Amino acid sequence: MATKVQPLSTKPTILNRNLILLSIASTIVASCTIFFSSTEEEGRIYIGDIIEPLSAASALCISLIVVYRQKLDGLFGRAYISLAVGLGLWLIAEVLWSFFEFGSDHETPSLLLADSFWLAGYSAFIYFGFSMYTFFGKRPSKRNIIIISIPCALFLAYTIQLNMSEFEFSTQEDILLFSLSNVYTVLDLILIILAALLIISPGKKGQLTSIPWIFIAFLIIAIGDSGLGYTQSTEILYTHILYICGYIVMAAGLFWHNQFFVFDEKRVLKRWQGENR
Amino acid sequence: MSNNSLKQTFRCLSILDKLGYFSVASNVDKILYKSISDSLEQIGKSFSKALIHNMCSLHGLSEYELFTNYDLFEKTLNNTVGEGAATRILNKIKKELLSHAILNGSSLTTRDIINPELTISDILKNTSDKEVLRFVTDIPTHEHILFLYRNESSKDELLSAFFDQAKTANAPTCLLSAKPRDGLVSNNILYDELFEEFSSGADRAELSIKLYDWLSKSCLPNGSRKKTTTRIAEEDATCWLKKGLSNELIMLEQKTSKYIDGNLTILCGFNISKLTDEEINTMMDTIISSHGYVIIDEPLRIYAAEPDKIEVQKIKGKIQEE
Numbered sequence: 211m212a213t214k215v216q217p218l219s220t221k222p223t224i225l226n227r228n229l230i231l232l233s234i235a236s237t238i239v240a241s242c243t244i245f246f247s248s249t250e251e252e253g254r255i256y257i258g259d260i261i262e263p264l265s266a267a268s269a270l271c272i273s274l275i276v277v278y279r280q281k282l283d284g285l286f287g288r289a290y291i292s293l294a295v296g297l298g299l300w301l302i303a304e305v306l307w308s309f310f311e312f313g314s315d316h317e318t319p320s321l322l323l324a325d326s327f328w329l330a331g332y333s334a335f336i337y338f339g340f341s342m343y344t345f346f347g348k349r350p351s352k353r354n355i356i357i358i359s360i361p362c363a364l365f366l367a368y369t370i371q372l373n374m375s376e377f378e379f380s381t382q383e384d385i386l387l388f389s390l391s392n393v394y395t396v397l398d399l400i401l402i403i404l405a406a407l408l409i410i411s412p413g414k415k416g417q418l419t420s421i422p423w424i425f426i427a428f429l430i431i432a433i434g435d436s437g438l439g440y441t442q443s444t445e446i447l448y449t450h451i452l453y454i455c456g457y458i459v460m461a462a463g464l465f466w467h468n469q470f471f472v473f474d475e476k477r478v479l480k481r482w483q484g485e486n487r
Numbered sequence: 488m489s490n491n492s493l494k495q496t497f498r499c500l501s502i503l504d505k506l507g508y509f510s511v512a513s514n515v516d517k518i519l520y521k522s523i524s525d526s527l528e529q530i531g532k533s534f535s536k537a538l539i540h541n542m543c544s545l546h547g548l549s550e551y552e553l554f555t556n557y558d559l560f561e562k563t564l565n566n567t568v569g570e571g572a573a574t575r576i577l578n579k580i581k582k583e584l585l586s587h588a589i590l591n592g593s594s595l596t597t598r599d600i601i602n603p604e605l606t607i608s609d610i611l612k613n614t615s616d617k618e619v620l621r622f623v624t625d626i627p628t629h630e631h632i633l634f635l636y637r638n639e640s641s642k643d644e645l646l647s648a649f650f651d652q653a654k655t656a657n658a659p660t661c662l663l664s665a666k667p668r669d670g671l672v673s674n675n676i677l678y679d680e681l682f683e684e685f686s687s688g689a690d691r692a693e694l695s696i697k698l699y700d701w702l703s704k705s706c707l708p709n710g711s712r713k714k715t716t717t718r719i720a721e722e723d724a725t726c727w728l729k730k731g732l733s734n735e736l737i738m739l740e741q742k743t744s745k746y747i748d749g750n751l752t753i754l755c756g757f758n759i760s761k762l763t764d765e766e767i768n769t770m771m772d773t774i775i776s777s778h779g780y781v782i783i784d785e786p787l788r789i790y791a792a793e794p795d796k797i798e799v800q801k802i803k804g805k806i807q808e809e
Contacts, residue, residue, distance in 0.1 A: 222545075283531055283533075284528070284532065284535075285529075344575075345571075346569065346571045346572045411571060416566060416572065419567075471533075473532075473534075473540060
């Protein structure tokens with residue numbers, strides 16, 4: 211573009227504020243829907259099992275729009291297709307989990323098909339996280355690495371110790387469940403470390419990158435997931451709310467990326483024509 | 488670099504602007520533009536287009552303004568995407584720029600290239616300086632060039648380029664300097680000798696005409712004036728002002744510009760850090776307008792006169808006597 215355009219320095223600030231407000235409002239609405247939709251615990255869990263896949267689906271839809279418009283070339287093309295694949299796998303996992311939870315008469319089976327989709331989704335998210343961290347993040351200081359890795363290491367040790375006391379290891383299923391629990395913890399911690407290092411990364415943040423939306427979403431989801439194995443059944447609702455909040459924030463981040471980092475030639479041309487009439 | 492010499496440079500730049508001199512387009516701008524656009528495309532076409540559009544929109548700049556001014560681009564990039572991403576992008580640009588600079592004859596050595604402290608500004612300065620020195624080496628005949636400098640090493644570099652052995656082999660070269668520089672040129676005249684020879688008992692009004700005649704005869708081998716390309720340079724014309732010969736200097740510059748011989752190229756050096764405000768105000772307009780090209784150092788940049796604004800017309804051929 212050779213022509214000058216008018217300054218739009220306030221647009222990111224306004225959009226940031228609007229997205230924050232919308233995300234908070236959506237999370238509150240979703241939480242209220244879950245808590246007040248039914249007096250029974252089971253009913254609330256079922257409502258949560260509907261809202262959670264819907265929020266995952268909304269994030270997936272926006273990610274597909276981003277991939278369609280952005281195409282697949284370059285670092286960002288590859289990273290965002292990976293994110294879309296991750297969201298797709300997790301949506302399938304969410305739907306399967308919801309189906310098994312209230313679609314069948316049996317108790318939730320120990321080893322579900324959903325777990326394989328969740329685990330596959332983690333790999334896609336971790337690829338996205340590393341790609342974006344290496345691009346946007348600065349080399350972490352030793353202080354930041356220590357602040358983040360020590361609590362994570364302690365949490366991992368605590369989790370393994372807790373799991374060892376919970377499982378009897380008398381059957382193969384027990385061993386598999388034990389391994390699976392720890393794998394989830396490790397993968398969640400990887401996402402938490404990536405997200406935390408980027409959020410507290412030193413250096414000035416840019417006008418268009420002041421809020422790392424998608425990394426905040428990773429943090430929320432990973433924290434919710436980390437707590438899932440240790441919550442009583444009555445507290446599972448809170449993890450549902452964290453997942454829903456995470457998907458909403460991810461959708462906000464994807465919307466932000468679509469707004470500022472995907473080039474819309476037609477919109478720009480139309481605006482230029484409007485200004486130069 | 489002192490504040491005073493910087494101030495003198497800005498004043499000279501204002502005079503150049505007032506007289507209608509324009510900055511000669513540099514390849515460095517094109518190299519920088521290409522390096523930035525190629526680097527951004529590697530990240531993703533859509534992302535790069537969106538980033539450029541947003542940087543231009545958020546800061547009210549055109550793409551050309553943004554890409555050809557590296558300091559502005561760096562600042563805008565930091566403000567838009569933050570330091571982390573800006574560092575990544577600038578590292579890519581540095582790699583692209585290095586490859587372009589080397590292809591364009593940059594003098595960067597392997598040690599420079601692998602030195603992590605080498606910045607993009609250093610690469611641009613090196614490439615730009617090389618381009619100016621190449622211009623000076625290859626400058627055609629019948630040109631009268633002014634070199635305004637603050638740094639002695641810039642002057643030495645430029646004089647070496649002007650008297651480049653490959654270009655001036657077997658051709659007469661003449662330098663008017665403060666100290667002996669016999670290794671550089673075939674005829675070296677010192678200011679002290681010149682002023683001693685012409686000032687004693689000479690009519691000062693005739694000094695510049697006699698000097699021009701003397702220089703052209705001394706620097707050209709007999710009988711071969713029209714066949715060889717002669718390069719004559721003056722190291723620091725402010726020496727004239729120290730001797731109270733400012734009017735003579737102005738007359739000399741004007742006559743040189745008017746009567747420059749077809750096979751002569753003349754370079755006049757001025758150490759502007761030695762000029763006073765009064766000297767700049769009273770003289771520099773006339774001095775500058777007598778030259779077709781003006782070169783300023785730090786960074787080396789070339790300014791050319793618009794053809795219809797040169798105050799004196801060049802007349803090729805014989806020297807006319809008044």
